[in-house]
Amino acid sequence: MRYFDYAAAGPSDPFHSPALRKLRLLAHLLRAVSAGYAGWVLWGILTGWLDAEKIQRIFSKYLERDLSAMAASQRYGALALDLLVWFLLFMAVAYCWNFLRCLTLANRLPDAARHLSRCAWFAIACEVLAELTRPLQTFLLTLHLPAAEQVWKWSFHNVHLLAILFCLALLMFAYVFTWTMELAEENRSFV
Numbered sequence: 001m002r003y004f005d006y007a008a009a010g011p012s013d014p015f016h017s018p019a020l021r022k023l024r025l026l027a028h029l030l031r032a033v034s035a036g037y038a039g040w041v042l043w044g045i046l047t048g049w050l051d052a053e054k055i056q057r058i059f060s061k062y063l064e065r066d067l068s069a070m071a072a073s074q075r076y077g078a079l080a081l082d083l084l085v086w087f088l089l090f091m092a093v094a095y096c097w098n099f100l101r102c103l104t105l106a107n108r109l110p111d112a113a114r115h116l117s118r119c120a121w122f123a124i125a126c127e128v129l130a131e132l133t134r135p136l137q138t139f140l141l142t143l144h145l146p147a148a149e150q151v152w153k154w155s156f157h158n159v160h161l162l163a164i165l166f167c168l169a170l171l172m173f174a175y176v177f178t179w180t181m182e183l184a185e186e187n188r189s190f191v
Contacts, residue, residue, distance in 0.1 A: 027100040038093045042086055049079035059141050063151045069144050078137040085133060088126035095119035110185075113178040120171035127163050131156070 049055060055075055060067045095118040102112035131154075138153040 024104050027103050031097055031100050034093045034096050038086075038090055041089060045079065045082045045086055049075055049082065055141075059138075063138060063142060063153060065142055065145060065149060065151060067141060070141060071144060074140050074143055077140045081133040081137055081140075085126055085130045088122050088129060092119050092122035092126060095122060110181050113174065113181050116177055117171070117174040120167065120174045123167040123170055127160075127167050131160065 052070075052072065052075060056067045056070060059065075095115045099112050099115035099119055102108040102115060135152040135154040138151045142150045
């Protein structure tokens with residue numbers, strides 16, 4: 001797979017335009033930001049769950065339970081759930097990278113549409129799993145307590161709704177992009 005030779009392309013070539021140069025610049029920027037975001041989230045997960053004292057202090061207050069006898073395996077179970085969610089985020093970022101790479105290559109727009117769709121589905125799966133595992137994490141953290149004191153606590157904040165809206169918008173754009181590519185191919189067949 002070779003990169004399109006923009007320098008050799010003529011000025012009438014659609015792949016040699018100021019708009020495409022701006023798109024390539026934005027694609028590189030988005031690649032850096034998405035990789036940075038995935039790294040930042042992983043760092044937050046690891047530093048958060050591996051600090052036993054911090055977890056005990058924060059979740060004791062949040063769950064209104066005494067978590068001083070919580071075992072390390074309970075924290076590691078909650079960490080494993082967050083790492084599973086993070087893996088889906090990583091896959092979304094990987095498909096985002098593939099999408100952005102395809103935008104900078106000649107004749108790869110149909111592949112770009114497919115990668116964008118997969119990115120959107122992984123992002124949706126990531127957000128859904130994050131919402132579903134949140135109560136399970138609170139249960140894991142209170143597993144050492146008597147059954148009557150164990151907690152299944154679910155919280156939903158504005159940022160969670162914003163993430164869901166972003167994921168759905170990404171999927172919508174993926175379908176619009178795919179539909180546009182199908183229309184372009186249909187129009188090309190008439191010519």
